[in-house]
Amino acid sequence: xxxxxxxxxxxxxxxxxxxxxxxxxxxxxxxxxxxxxxxxxxxxxxxxxxxxxxxxxxxxxxxxxxxxxxxxxxxxxxxxxxxx
Numbered sequence: 001x002x003x004x005x006x007x008x009x010x011x012x013x014x015x016x017x018x019x020x021x022x023x024x025x026x027x028x029x030x031x032x033x034x035x036x037x038x039x040x041x042x043x044x045x046x047x048x049x050x051x052x053x054x055x056x057x058x059x060x061x062x063x064x065x066x067x068x069x070x071x072x073x074x075x076x077x078x079x080x081x082x083x084x
Contacts, residue, residue, distance in 0.1 A: 006079050007013075012026060013026045024051070025078065032050065033078060035078070037053045037079060043063050044069070046064070048081070056075060057081045
């Protein structure tokens, strides 16, 4: 998974978590958000959470065909939520 431009412009990066369905969004080297692709209706959804308090930022409505698509969708939801 490549780091999207909206993150690199803000000194951000992506790092895979403990498994293939978990990714961390790092800002200046510190994990700020966690994206987790989970099974949903035979496909996948992506939860986006702040690492400091566990607050969920996504709407939980989007469904994707693959884990990778779910993570990309979660990144897009994060971008919109942050106004980037």
